[in-house]
Amino acid sequence: MAAVAQETPTQTRTDDAVVRIQGLQAHYGARQVLHDIELTVAPGEIMVIMGGSGSGKSTLLRHLVGLMRPTAGSVELLGVDITRAPALEMQRLRRRIGVAFQGGALFSSMNVLDNIMLPLREHTQLDRQTMEIMARLKLEVVNLAGAEDLMPAELSGGMVKRAAVARAIVMDPALLFFDEPSAGLDPAVSSALDDLILKLREAMNMSIVVVTHELESAFKIADRITVLDQGRILTVDDVAGIRRSDNARIQNLLNRRAENAEVDAETYLRRLTGEAAPAGDPQAAGTKQDAGAV
Template structure:
């Protein structure tokens, strides 16, 4: 944990989540999630496929409204905020999407400047200087005139980071930053995340399934499982946890789910099945 993060532990949280519930139709995805992220820390969110990581991220950045609960970002309750409050808040938030999400018809420089064009009235010359400075930060100097199709996977990720930090946000969100990258490029991106935290004192939430990356960059880790938080702790605490599901995740062991024959048949047929025990035999008797 960095010195700034230790000091931040006594401050008001940058993110406060209380009783968060989320549904996709009748299916509940998040169950009463409570979470706090301290100013200046890197919070990594981990979990297996279908654990609710991406759903939690969508709610944290305000893309989806929760079924119940509250989410406060930098003191603003986004579950109650109006359009103008959200617009003001989004100027203080950056998001680096998993695939980069750069516009293919725009140069790298124009992609990086996009938030400035949307949220400021700066002269184009000023915006270009600011964008080139951010490209320097992410080690992409000289790539400003390239198109996204001309970038490698790692370059796309770094360009996405440059766009996410162009407004010097207080909060920065990453969605699977290492996905699809080779180990060397992934490690370089981890180093960039740490550099940004230390140099710009940003609070970061990183959703990832890459264990090595998570252990390298995290101040604390939140482990999600089937929409519930199993544990929030530092790297050492996560490693020594005796929770079976956490250890299965860390050691890449599969979960052997028990199959109930009656519920399985019910899912296949969409009908209420009679008991497979004696009651079912009696129901079929003449």
């Protein structure tokens, strides 16, 4: 937080950035889904990536954690360009990042304790007793003490997410990624998870990247918010800046309006055919204004 407070909201120092994305482009087949993404995350910062369905935020996250390779550009995590790093360097980097998946992605054949111990078992030479102590400590951090012997199928949605967080932080990573932490949870559980994210940053000084479409959650936890739309960054700003933005698309997102909800059939056909809109068409004018703002 301190690192960010000294800077302007839309910029961060790039020399010590823990995440640095430059010119990132991604395609699914012939379709381009990410266009020239440029983004940095400072140490200790919570960066929230927001956008509607199909905006490309999940694809961006998959590139950030090295599950997809971009067609162009680079992604640096903790100073390592993961698009070019050799396997051994990636292996070392993996120990310093954690990922909490949307559905938890706990291994269904293992109980909670074994799930959390797995990274320790694979990456360290610790004895089982020490690993158990470390895993139990992380379970305490996520308020899941006592659930060690439960199987993933026996956990509630909120417990699954918290167990996934415990597994993600068991190696004390410097950088933590969350994919839709609030998805599918009731408001109380969702709010508790937001508190947990803030607690993790304060207690462990982690840099955290959160992909979400939940506004309340984003406004509560974010130092800065990146808004994605159709694979492009609309804006990067702090919460106050996002709230007062006059960009129509961002306002639509804030007011939860569907992008094309008010588009009539004639306008839709014009967009499809690329035909110019008649002068004075308010919807066409709105689109131009949006594009200009982008």
